Amino acid sequence: MYLRNIRVHNFRNHTESTFEFGQWANILVGENGQGKTNILEAISYLCLTKSFYSHGDSYVIKIGNDIFEVEGVFNTERTGDQRVRVAYSDGQKEKIFTINKNHIEPLSSVIGKFPVVICSPEHAPITNQGPIERRRFIDLVISQSSNIYFQHLIEYRKILRNRNKVLAEAKLQKADPTEILEPWNDQLINAGAYLMVRRQKFVDEFERYINSSYHQLVIDGELPSIAYEPSLPVDKSFNQQDAAKVFASELTRRKEREFQVGTTVVGPHRDELLFTINGLDLRRYASQGQHKTFLVALKIAEFFYLREQCNETPILLLDDIFSELDTVRAANLLELVSTISQTFITSTNRDLFDKNVADADSRRMFTISNGAVMEEQKNVA
Numbered sequence: 001m002y003l004r005n006i007r008v009h010n011f012r013n014h015t016e017s018t019f020e021f022g023q024w025a026n027i028l029v030g031e032n033g034q035g036k037t038n039i040l041e042a043i044s045y046l047c048l049t050k051s052f053y054s055h056g057d058s059y060v061i062k063i064g065n066d067i068f069e070v071e072g073v074f075n076t077e078r079t080g081d082q083r084v085r086v087a088y089s090d091g092q093k094e095k096i097f098t099i100n101k102n103h104i105e106p107l108s109s110v111i112g113k114f115p116v117v118i119c120s121p122e123h124a125p126i127t128n129q130g131p132i133e134r135r136r137f138i139d140l141v142i143s144q145s146s147n148i149y150f151q152h153l154i155e156y157r158k159i160l161r162n163r164n165k166v167l168a169e170a171k172l173q174k175a176d177p178t179e180i181l182e183p184w185n186d187q188l189i190n191a192g193a194y195l196m197v198r199r200q201k202f203v204d205e206f207e208r209y210i211n212s213s214y215h216q217l218v219i220d221g222e223l224p225s226i227a228y229e230p231s232l233p234v235d236k237s238f239n240q241q242d243a244a245k246v247f248a249s250e251l252t253r254r255k256e257r258e259f260q261v262g263t264t265v266v267g268p269h270r271d272e273l274l275f276t277i278n279g280l281d282l283r284r285y286a287s288q289g290q291h292k293t294f295l296v297a298l299k300i301a302e303f304f305y306l307r308e309q310c311n312e313t314p315i316l317l318l319d320d321i322f323s324e325l326d327t328v329r330a331a332n333l334l335e336l337v338s339t340i341s342q343t344f345i346t347s348t349n350r351d352l353f354d355k356n357v358a359d360a361d362s363r364r365m366f367t368i369s370n371g372a373v374m375e376e377q378k379n380v381a
């Protein structure tokens with residue numbers, strides 16, 4: 001799949017910008033704060049119906065306006081050209097997503113149609129902070145490749161919210177919520193056990209992808225690994241039934257604790273993913289460069305995983321990551337991404353790309369200044 005073109009209207013600092021993209025590397029260069037990342041954010045709206053980093057569509061609208069609009073044409077392997085448009089009105093608090101002028105509802109059904117892999121400094125917490133970011137990572141990858149997983153995830157979150165409401169209310173009223181909780185428990189266990197089995201399966205499969213992508217960036221000496229650490233004490237090779245059983249007994253065992261704190265204390269919303277290099281926990285031992293390399297490798301692995309699972313080649317958005325890698329790793333990455341897919345790269349450093357690309361013919365370079373495209377050069381050598 002690739003994105004032929006895009007038009008962004010009243011989006012961040014862009015009033016009206018249009019791009020005709022190339023099928024391979026599209027490099028957006030410019031000074032800080034000019035509107036490069038904003039274009040990647042606009043592409044993220046077309047693929048995921050939302051921003052990859054900010055929460056709240058209102059902030060995205062160009063200040064002083066009421067509506068933003070992003071429109072583009074994807075050429076997909078499965079169904080050919082698809083004209084996709086997303087528009088958000090702050091006054092009406094309404095977001096409309098259309099594919100070939102047909103309204104798509106719910107918005108969640110868009111996920112997976114236009115697979116995308118995004119790597120930006122905003123994702124650094126995946127490797128160096130708490131488990132929430134790692135769960136978000138794993139959930140987005142599996143959701144883009146499996147709508148059933150995504151539906152279970154939405155369901156699980158909804159049940160969890162309701163269950164937590166009951167627990168919080170009971171705590172406030174000093175009441176015993178046991179009876180009211182019962183139907184919620186069954187639903188939580190069903191959806192949760194499914195998520196756990198899928199996450200385990202994903203991690204088992206993903207290990208080889210991360211290994212291979214890491215070694216495309218780093219020649220040798222470092223062995224990366226990833227492990228699933230469910231918050232429930234399941235045996236090593238558990239199935240959905242086992243997970244449900246353990247989940248039920250943990251809910252009973254931790255009942256008093258839940259009443260005390262007024263929230264659900266066990267379940268896949270507390271799962272962890274462990275990343276290691278040469279057996280050492282990344283969070284505790286890795287250097288900054290190793291963190292960055294691991295993150296990029298995760299994202300490249302995500303790309304190959306999704307390509308296989310979705311029967312559609314994802315596009316790659318690489319926001320400002322080249323300047324943070326050493327020259328060998330940066331050159332390896334650039335060579336790799338310039339040939340596997342349509343890639344969007346932002347950077348303040350034009351020189352990096354003038355020297356580095358092996359296959360310069362396949363690149364397009366755009367200079368962004370003050371929310372506008374200043375120049376477009378094809379086949380920069």
Ligand SMILES: Nc1ncnc2c1ncn2[C@@H]1O[C@H](COP(=O)(O)OP(=O)(O)OP(=O)(O)O)[C@@H](O)[C@H]1O
Pocket residue numbers: 011012013014030031032033034035036037038039059060061062063320346347348
């Ligand atoms: N809602 C908005 N309306 C108008 N301008 C906005 C809005 N949101 C952000 N901006 C402006 O957009 C600019 C930031 O754009 P962006 O993040 O794309 O920069 P960048 O080119 O990626 O810079 P850097 O190299 O520093 O990452 C800032 O000047 C900011 O003030």
Ligand SMILES: [Mg+2]
Pocket residue numbers: 036037038319320346
């Ligand atoms: Mg930026």
